[in-house]
Amino acid sequence: MRYARIPDETVRRLPIYLRSLSYWTDLGRERISSKDLAESVGVNPWQIRKDFSYFGQFGAPGVGYDIASLTKHIKKILRLDNDKEVALVGVGNLGNAVLAYSGFDRYGLKIAMAYDMNPKKIGKTVEGVTVEDFADLSKLPLRKVKLAILAVPTGIAQEVADRLIAAGIKGILNFSACHLVVPKSVKVTHIDIAMDLASLPYYLPTR
Amino acid sequence: MRYARIPDETVRRLPIYLRSLSYWTDLGRERISSKDLAESVGVNPWQIRKDFSYFGQFGAPGVGYDIASLTKHIKKILRLDNDKEVALVGVGNLGNAVLAYSGFDRYGLKIAMAYDMNPKKIGKTVEGVTVEDFADLSKLPLRKVKLAILAVPTGIAQEVADRLIAAGIKGILNFSACHLVVPKSVKVTHIDIAMDLASLPYYLPTR
DNA sequence: CCATGTGAACCTTTTCACAGCG
């Protein structure tokens, strides 16, 4: 069943594997078994083997997976093989945290530009990125950026999203507390910190 | 099938409904149909009706749902009916953003204390919360806090998680880039910004 | 008549068991 449709859940897990593989690479390891990889990411070994089976044969039976080639292949599947620039919109508290975050390199992702509407912020350089005027969003197509991180107040999120899409953005990581209405050709991933926290109490022991 | 085991996916969606309901409440609306609610959160009407059916009968056929009583009931299901205090560990860029985030009230959640190991930060007050010494984590049980947000560097995340659990924490929102190993009685929700961004390119149009 | 509640069908994902290969 090689290269058949890959389940969404598998796609969601691939970056997790990638993160762990980069960890093992840093430690100088060359091969890893589904069992060891499973343990380090917190899933079952057969889940991992099944996931990898969707995109061909990889491991050597009796030996395991070659970390370097597995990494390369997962990156290709996820289209992370070429470095990608990402635009950040909204340089408030959260935007600053995103700019300071160091975990993007591993995936070949780079926050290459930042936008804000506050005149006091425009022109300043944060973490090596100069904050540009929100009004210049329309010039985005020139830079061929396809991904954006939306870290603006909820009230203007939809409007900003519309403008991002008009500027050619095809993938949005949305931090604001609202559902975005977008064309089918645009993929939105949503992070709502409060919401994630809100589902925890349900799982707390009742006592 | 009332009050039978509620699917995890339904539990995950309940806070989304809650968020939308609070929006409609603010607008002064009293009743809402599954169709309207569905539209405002981006799911199907029958999904919503099915979700609600797990915990009893609510709506009035031909009329819709009473927003106030529905809100109350969802909060009860999620155990958000009593206000809950949350401990934040790690007051770096991300920790600051979490402290400044205003979306917790809606769920009856409140970041009531913050911890850091940096002497320069200890004692300072950020967003009304005074940063305490990391070493005082062990005093946490006295405050009956069950939830914590982990916003520390990846390298020390597991160690800090162990200490949180030792201090009686039962639910952790983990922002660090690693899988936490915890006892079954502890629930961990994981947010990895880079990882969420990393799965977007897969869904980009190939052209 | 309109909108809910739900059994049944359908689809997706996970788990299992084991064949196959170095």
Add this chain to the structure above:
DNA sequence: CGCTGTGAAAAGGTTCACATGG
């Protein structure tokens, strides 16, 4: 013999169609 790859079974979730009730 150890570990991968995979069909098949089981579980979990979504969609549908329609009975029901104000």
